[in-house]
Amino acid sequence: MRILAIHSALVIIAMTCAASFNSPLLATTETYVPPQKYALKVFLDNVPHQQYVKEHIPFINYVRGRKQAQVHILYTSQRTGSRATERTVTFTGQKEFIGVNDTLSCTTRDIDTTDFVRSEIVRIMKLELIRYVSRTPQAQGIDINYLRKAEPAAVADRWDSWVFSISIGKGMSGQESIKSIYFNGSITADRVTEAWKLDFGLWTDYSEERFDTDDLNITSISRSSEFHGLTVRSINDHWSIGGYLLASKSIYYNTDWSVYVAPAVEFNIFPYSESTYRNLRILYKGGYKHNKYDEETIYYETEEDLFLESLSITMDLKRTWGSFSASLEGSHYLHDFERNRLVFYNSVYLRLFEGLYLTLGGSYSRIRDQIELPRRGLSEDEVLLRRKQLATQYYYSYSISFSYRFGSKYSNIVNPRF
Structure with missing residues (x-):
């Protein structure tokens, strides 16, 4: 009986201690979170x-x-x-x-x-x-911790803000009657500071497709190369001046080689410092182009010197209601104003109301400046395989989509299974 009494007393003491430690009045080491x-x-x-x-x-x-x-x-x-x-x-x-x-x-x-x-x-x-x-x-x-790290010593930039990139690629695919191979490579060099923006690049691309059937034996080759250069000088938070250089050759555009040089000036209605959220830029370019063609053109030219100019306006907005981007560019050759082009592009993403989203995108080009078109007619193979540029007075694209989300207003849970 005495042992049983002692055992009962110990159980009562243990339960009392446990209840004491679980009491909110004594649990000072835990913080209540709503x-x-x-x-x-x-x-x-x-x-x-x-x-x-x-x-x-x-x-x-x-x-x-x-x-x-x-x-x-x-x-x-x-x-x-x-x-x-x-x-x-x-x-x-x-x-x-x-x-x-x-x-x-x-x-x-x-x-x-x-x-x-x-x-x-x-x-x-x-x-x-x-x-x-x-x-x-x-x-x-909430508890806030500070992880202190030693501050790195100032290091001189031996590259002087220049960044270089080299890439090269090759691939091939095939089946019983179709085989294709491609090769591409590029070299770029860029330097961007508060005062200057320099961008230079050289790339080349080659692709070949072969179609072999009982009634058909076609080899399609596409080859193009380009060098581009851009130099921009910051004047202030609204104005910039610069220039473009473009040298290229392309089977598709009937150019054995082409060189384009154009000074440019740009005005941003909003400060450049706000470009993450909004910008409205007006860009003017006026320059010289020399073309040497693979084949005689529809204007009986094999080589010619040209002067042209362009004016564009571009707007970008990013807000809580969505985003909007649009641009309009007009260009023409100075020797013949009828040789011109007008290009419009826009992209819109809107939240119409709770849960309903609208995405719009489209572009339209009014084309009157295809001076590179070869005078001879294109073969059926060149048309179907798009090996040569086709004559056209316009180009358009358009897309629209809606999405609607509804249900629980909370989305806290993460489940990575499967």
Whole structure:
């Protein structure tokens, strides 16, 4: 009996201690975090690696619709002169956070791994989200750490901002009656600073297709080469001047060789510093071209000197409601204004209302300047295999699509299975 009493007493003491440690009044080492339904509501707009983002930023709610969010996060990117990518994340406050806006950016290189790129995106998102989360109940569960690193010593750039690239490729495919082979190669050199933009490149392309059947034996060869050069000098935040150089040869365009040189001037109505979000650029080019043709043209020319000019206007907008891009360019030869071309292009992505998205794209060209066309008629093989440029007075393309998403407004869960 005495042993049983001692055993019962020990059980009662153990249960009392356990209850004491589980009591909210004594659990000072744990922090109470409100339920997830009270977390900040965020809409991700064009943000890449969303599965990774949701896994590494779990203290917010990801909503499906823009109007349901308290914070709208817009991601944009643009190439830099060193063939890197500047990634910009814009935070726009909504509802009780109206007026609380900011923008952060980071730069990644082409040699950076996917894991590094997505971790950088998450890092800058966390930095800014704290600004909003700190005003929500979820702030009780946030802890901030600082990982101090030694600052690297300044290193002189022995390449002086020049970036070079060399590529070469070859491939082939075939079946019983069709065989194809291709070869291409390129060399580029670029240098971009605040004051200058230099871009030079040389590429060549060769492709060959053979069709062998009982009734048909055709060999189709396409060959082209090009050297291009671009030099741009920044004047201020709205004006730039520069020049183009283009030397090329192409079986398709009936040119044994062609050289084009043109100075240019550009005016941006918006500051260049805002180009991530908007720009409205007007570009004028006027230059000289020398063509030497493979075959006599429809104008009985085998070689000629030409002067031409062009004017274009381009607009790009990226906003929380979507994006818009359009350009219009007109050009003509100075010896004959009837030899001209007008090209229009546009692309639109809109959120019409909650969950409904519209994508539009199209282009149209009014063509009156095909001076390179060979005078002889094209063979059936050349037409069907598109080995030579065809005469036309226009070219168009058009696309439209709708998408509608509905259901749960939250999209926090990540399931990588299968």
